[in-house]
Amino acid sequence: DGGITQSPKYLFRKEGQNVTLSCEQNLNHDAMYWYRQDPGQGLRLIYYSQIVNDFQKGDIAEGYSVSREKKESFPLTVTSAQKNPTAFYLCASSIDRVNTGELFFGEGSRLTVL
């Protein structure tokens, strides 16, 4: 089945450690996105990529990094510079940036910093 796969579903990290969250899609979508969600809050955009080897900062990019070396993959690294990394992270994709706005989301990765 086509879709977006995020891994791991749950992740624990010690303070000061970097961690990378995986996001893979087999929908042949050009655009991919990373959002962060805190308890009881909406989603905030971290980074997005419209095409391979290109990405832009979203609203809360500080302390995060991404790469887009392949169309189907858009990993997110949460660095030690991110002050409050404990959150629910959601990856999404869309056909392209000028599409009608239908985003397809993965099931999310829940990161807890101990």
Add this chain to the structure above:
Amino acid sequence: DAKTTQPPSMDCAEGRAANLPCNHSTISGNEYVYWYRQIHSQGPQYIIHGLKNNETNEMASLIITEDRKSSTLILPHATLRDTAVYYCIVRVAGTASKLTFGTGTRLQVTL
């Protein structure tokens, strides 16, 4: 993108229609209205979108007022599985990167 206002929570009896309102009084002429929902601890799911005409699909109906300052998402026969947070979003076509999710409406469907 225009800001939206939604009630924080609503209840609906199973089998009845759920009508979820959204106010977007500052919407621009080229901004679409989108609805997504998020079931607890899952990724959001696209439901429906529209510009100015009413829209219907297999999941829901979207009613947009003539002045486009508000809209209503209708789930015609709510079930327990429709319990979720519903997000109303407005955005300009071609700017998917700026899709902004507020806190939405938490719909509780009860027996």
